[in-house]
Amino acid sequence: MNDPLLIREDADGICTLTLNRPDAYNSLSMELMQALITTLDAIADDTSVRVVILQGSGRGFCSGHDLKQMLGEGEEAYYQCTFDTCSTLMQRIVNLPIPVIAQVHGVATAAGCQIVASCDLAVATETSRFATPGVNIGLFCSTPMVALSRAVSKKHAMEMLLLGDMISAGKAAQIGLINWVVAEAAVAEKTQEVAAKIAASSRKAISIGKQAFVRQIDKPLDEAYIECSRVMTENMLTHDAGEGIDAFINKRKPRWQHR
Template sequence: MNDALLIRNDIDGVCTLTLNRPDAYNSLSMELMQALIAEFGLIADDNSVRVVVLKGSGRGFCSGHDLKQIIGEGEEDYYQCTFDTCSELMQSIVNLPIPVIAQVHGVATAAGCQIVASCDLAVASDKSRFATPGVNIGLFCSTPMVALSRSVSKKHAMEMLLLGDMISAAKAAEIGLVNWVVADELVEQKTDEVAGKIAASSRKAISIGKQAYVRQIDKPLDEAYVECSRVMTENMLTHDAGEGIDAFINKRKPRWQHR
């Protein structure tokens, strides 16, 4: 049994990161959050990685913050450090230049649900469940709210935040929190399929596109078009765009150099 808090496995451009606190439903201790932030920093500069899969070990994906650790410290400075670190983690997912796919089984609650909302794509088991239940313990899920409100509509976000109820994987797909819901035994296979398709593309093009999406999404329409016209021009000047267009015209498979 691997005792590391975070397990990394790289195969054919797909980097799988496994949260490895199964006895605590992979709750986000300070140490686990710091390990994730550090790993995303390494991945950002690793041109061999074209897509990241984030999953949990044991019975569930992630149950949120490690409340035993937080309450055990009992100091305002530690609380602030915890939530600042969590915010840094979520932004490291969003700002990573390549896509991150959440592979969800079991529960994804509170900051665990926040991770799913922060990822670019999500594959869920039909047995998985999601919640932002902080209101039930007097601790409103304010930081999860940031990611959730940017992933689903206002009324669906407020429903989850105000009621704190568990929702099914089917409901999560209906409101846009996850992309695919598959039978529990097929969740890894579906994730591999999605990750493999992304990994087969040009890392350069994917990276340009993801970063442009993040920058343009909150801009007014005219500014978004100015930004993305500039990005398309930048993309056209890359090696892989020239290679891809030539391969399409000549009906052959492109040979990406990821530059």
């Protein structure tokens, strides 16, 4: 009962956050969502962190909202607060200035699938399964739809939302919800490999690039190019760009200062 809801571990520029409600399939209680928001806010200002891994403890990644907690409260104001808090959490993931990688095992359903769709990258086991099954209990997954519809094509999103069926990791990779499918024994190793490669780059460059990606993705083509031309100029003026170009020309390893 005294175990932390969220476990943070830092090593070599990689911050691993573990959802720690294994007996409840890491369902998103209000307390867990608030812990995630607070921790992500701290990470945003922590220049020692260059990439985040988000994983779940126990048998699965995350089963979505804690429906028992929600029904126990049973008031409109509480429901609105729950979904507003969840929306804030997902935007924290998207707007975090460094990449977030979902490391998925078992199920990622409803708001758990929403987390995966909100992350920048995702690694899953061969036996992982994904769903937005709210339609099966009379509760359409409208907030998960926001993230899902931005991660996969319209028809694939609507298939998941309207049918509510579980899809395999293979299909999730096929439609663009996740990046890699690996054996269960290899999921942590693969995620660490991806995270280490990102952590070896300039945090400043990665941060500039991720934030620009989020801003430009829904802009018209001409506006996107105007925005990203400005961003490239900003990036060229950083210390690490000059260091990286000089290192490339002189065939040496760059010494990043992350500024």
